Amino acid sequence: MCRVLAYLGEPIALGHVLYQTDSSLVRQSYSPRMMATFLNLAGFGMVAWDPRSAQPEDPFTYRATTLPTFDRNLRNLAGKLAPTCMIAHVRGVSHDAKEIVSESNLHPFRFPGARVAMAHNGHLREFARMRYDLVPYIRPELAQRIEGTTDSEWVYALVLSQLEDPFGLPEARELADATASSLRLLREIRARHGIDTSSPVNLSLTTGEALVATRFSFDYGWYPDEDTLLETDLPYVSLWYTVGGEYMERADGPAMTASDDPRSLLIASEPLTVDTSTWLEVPEYSMITAARTPEGIEFETRDLDV
Amino acid sequence: MSEGASASDDAINFLATVPLLDGMPEAELAELARITRRRELPAGEVLWRQGDEAKAMALIVDGRVSVSLRLPGDRTVQISTMGRGEVLGEIPLLDGGLHSAKASVVEPATLLLLARADFAALVSRRHPTAFALKRRIAGVACARLRLQLAGLAASLGDGAGAPVAEANAALESSGPPDSAYVQRLATFHAFDSLALWGFLTAGRFARCPAGRTLVAEGAPSTACYVVMNGAVEKVIIRGDRRIRVGLAGPGHAFGYESLIDGDPSPVTAFTRERTLLLVLPQDAFERLFHGETTGSHVFLDVIHRDLMVALREALRPHARLAASV
Numbered sequence: 001m002c003r004v005l006a007y008l009g010e011p012i013a014l015g016h017v018l019y020q021t022d023s024s025l026v027r028q029s030y031s032p033r034m035m036a037t038f039l040n041l042a043g044f045g046m047v048a049w050d051p052r053s054a055q056p057e058d059p060f061t062y063r064a065t066t067l068p069t070f071d072r073n074l075r076n077l078a079g080k081l082a083p084t085c086m087i088a089h090v091r092g093v094s095h096d097a098k099e100i101v102s103e104s105n106l107h108p109f110r111f112p113g114a115r116v117a118m119a120h121n122g123h124l125r126e127f128a129r130m131r132y133d134l135v136p137y138i139r140p141e142l143a144q145r146i147e148g149t150t151d152s153e154w155v156y157a158l159v160l161s162q163l164e165d166p167f168g169l170p171e172a173r174e175l176a177d178a179t180a181s182s183l184r185l186l187r188e189i190r191a192r193h194g195i196d197t198s199s200p201v202n203l204s205l206t207t208g209e210a211l212v213a214t215r216f217s218f219d220y221g222w223y224p225d226e227d228t229l230l231e232t233d234l235p236y237v238s239l240w241y242t243v244g245g246e247y248m249e250r251a252d253g254p255a256m257t258a259s260d261d262p263r264s265l266l267i268a269s270e271p272l273t274v275d276t277s278t279w280l281e282v283p284e285y286s287m288i289t290a291a292r293t294p295e296g297i298e299f300e301t302r303d304l305d306v
Numbered sequence: 307m308s309e310g311a312s313a314s315d316d317a318i319n320f321l322a323t324v325p326l327l328d329g330m331p332e333a334e335l336a337e338l339a340r341i342t343r344r345r346e347l348p349a350g351e352v353l354w355r356q357g358d359e360a361k362a363m364a365l366i367v368d369g370r371v372s373v374s375l376r377l378p379g380d381r382t383v384q385i386s387t388m389g390r391g392e393v394l395g396e397i398p399l400l401d402g403g404l405h406s407a408k409a410s411v412v413e414p415a416t417l418l419l420l421a422r423a424d425f426a427a428l429v430s431r432r433h434p435t436a437f438a439l440k441r442r443i444a445g446v447a448c449a450r451l452r453l454q455l456a457g458l459a460a461s462l463g464d465g466a467g468a469p470v471a472e473a474n475a476a477l478e479s480s481g482p483p484d485s486a487y488v489q490r491l492a493t494f495h496a497f498d499s500l501a502l503w504g505f506l507t508a509g510r511f512a513r514c515p516a517g518r519t520l521v522a523e524g525a526p527s528t529a530c531y532v533v534m535n536g537a538v539e540k541v542i543i544r545g546d547r548r549i550r551v552g553l554a555g556p557g558h559a560f561g562y563e564s565l566i567d568g569d570p571s572p573v574t575a576f577t578r579e580r581t582l583l584l585v586l587p588q589d590a591f592e593r594l595f596h597g598e599t600t601g602s603h604v605f606l607d608v609i610h611r612d613l614m615v616a617l618r619e620a621l622r623p624h625a626r627l628a629a630s631v
Contacts, residue, residue, distance in 0.1 A: 221535060221555040225487040
C-alpha cells in the first residue's frame with residue numbers, strides 16, 4: 001500500500017503539502033493515520049507541472065528511493081515550486097524479501113513521449129499469474145517501455161493502450177473511459193485465472209490539464225482463510241478530496257479558500273491535516289474526473305461499476 | 307437536606323424527563339446523576355469542534371445547542387438545533403472516535419456531561435446502568451440514523467423504491483469460516499473463545515452471489531446479518547436514482563435497525579460482491595442484544611460500533627450534497 005497526492009488547480013505551495021501540514025504526504029510515509037500496519041518507506045516519486053517553467057507541457061519529475069523526510073534536495077526544491085498540477089507518491093510494500101525497492105518501481109509512471117502519468121495505491125493479488133495475459137491488450141511500443149517489476153506499471157501500460165493515441169493529450173472523459181476499460185479487462189483476466197482475493201486499485205492519472213482518480217477494489221472483502229495481509233486490507237482503501245479556491249495556510253489551519261466556482265481540487269489517500277473536517281471521502285467504487293476550464297476546474301464523481 | 311443532596315435530586319428529576327432514559331429505574335438514574343457533571347455555558351461557546359477527540363456526552367437541561375458540519379471551501383451546513391431533554395455526543399462516547407460535527411451554544415445552556423472515562427468505568431464494572439444506557443443509545447442512534455437517511459431519501463424525490471428482498475430461507479447454506487480467520491477480523495478481537503463460539507453458533511452461515519437484495523427499504527428485516535467475506539452495499543433507491551449510504555465489509559453488520567426499533571428498514575441492502583454471511587434471525591438477535599452474558603455484551607458493542615459507522619457513513623452523502631450546492 002502507498003499514499004498518493006493528486007492536484008489540479010491554482011499554483012500550490014509544494015513544500016506545504018509535502019512537508020508542512022500536520023499530516024502531510026511525507027509524514028504519511030512514516031506516520032500514516034489511516035493504515036493499520038504499513039509504512040510507506042520504499043521511496044518517493046512526483047510529477048509536477050508548472051506553466052512558468054521551460055517546456056511547460058512537460059512535468060518536473062523526481063524519484064528517489066531514499067526516505068523523503070531526510071531528502072534535503074527534495075525539501076529544498078519543494079520549497080521553491082508551486083505547480084498547477086501534480087501527482088506525488090510515497091511507496092509502501094509488504095515486509096517481504098521478495099519486494100524490490102528500486103527507482104524503476106517508483107510511481108508515478110510516465111513513459112518517454114507519453115503525456116499521461118499514473119500512480120497506484122493498492123495491489124493486484126497473484127499478479128504473477130495474470131501478468132502475461134495482459135500482453136495482448138498492451139501495445140508493443142508501450143510494453144517495451146516497462147522497466148520495473150510492479151503490477152502498477154503494467155496497469156499504466158494497459159490504460160495508455162486503451163487511449164486512441166497513447167502519446168496524445170487525452171481529455172478527462174477519454175482518460176476516464178480508458179481507465180474503466182482497463183479495470184474491466186483486469187476483472188476478466190482475474191476471472192480467467194480464478195483470482196478472487198480482495199485487490200484495491202486506487203489509481204491517479206493526469207496529463208497536467210485533466211485528472212482522474214479511482215477508489216476501487218476488485219472482490220472487496222474476499223480473503224482466503226490463511227491470508228496474512230487481512231488486517232491491513234480490511235477497510236476499503238481510503239481516498240479523500242477537498243475543493244475550493246486555493247489550498248493554503250489559514251488562521252484555523254490549512255484549508256481551501258472559498259470560491260463561487262471551484263478552482264482547485266486536491267485528492268489524497270488520507271487528508272493532509274489531522275482535522276479532517278474540510279475534506280470529503282470519495283465514495284467506494286467510484287471515480288473522480290476533473291478538467292481545467294477558463295473559469296477554474298470542472299469536476300464530477302461517478303460510480304465505477306465495472 | 308444538604309445542598310449536594312438537593313443538586314443530586316434535581317439531576318435525578320431532570321434525568322427522569324429525558325426521553326433517552328424514559329422508564330429507567332431510579333437507582334440507575336441516581337448512578338448516572340452521580341457521575342454526570344453540570345456545566346453552564348454562555349451563547350457562542352463551542353462545546354466541541356468537528357474532529358475533536360470525544361470526551362463526553364451532553365444532556366441539555368436548558369438552552370439550545372446548534373450542530374453543524376464544516377465543508378471544504380469555507381462552507382458550513384447546520385444539521386440540527388437541540389434543546390431541553392435532548393442528548394448529543396452519545397455516539398463518540400461509545401466508540402471513542404472523533405466528533406463528526408461541531409456543537410455550539412446558541413442560547414445560554416445548562417448541560418449535564420457524562421465523561422467518557424466515567425462511562426468506561428461503569429462499563430468495566432459491568433454495572434447494569436452502563437448496559438441499559440448502551441441499549442438505549444442504540445435506539446437513539448437508530449432514530450438519528452433514520453432521520454439522516456430520510457433526509458437523503460427526500461433529496462432523491464419520488465419514484466419506485468426498493469426491490470423485494472430475498473427470503474432468508476432461500477439463501478444457500480454454507481459451513482462456518484475458519485475460526486482463525488474470524489479471530490483476525492478486528493470486530494471479533496474482543497470476543498474470548500467461548501463468547502465467539504456462542505456468537506458464531508447463534509445463527510447460520512449462507513453464501514450469496516453479488517447483486518442479491520437481502521433487505522428492502524420499507525419492509526421489516528427478519529434477520530441481522532454479519533458479513534464474514536465480501537461486501538454488502540446499503541442504498542436508498544428512488545426510480546433510477548440511488549444514493550449509497552454505506553458499505554458493509556468483513557466483520558460489519560446490517561439489517562439490524564428493524565430488530566432494534568420494530569420499524570421497517572430505512573435502506574435496501576444488496577450484495578455488492580459475492581458474500582459469506584452469518585444470518586442471525588430475530589430471536590437470536592434479541593437473545594444476544596438483550597442478554598446479560600459476556601457474549602451479549604460483546605455483541606452489543608459490535609452493533610454499537612456498526613451503528614456509529616453507519617451514522618458517519620450516512621453523513622458523507624449529506625456533506626457531498628451540501629458541498630455541491
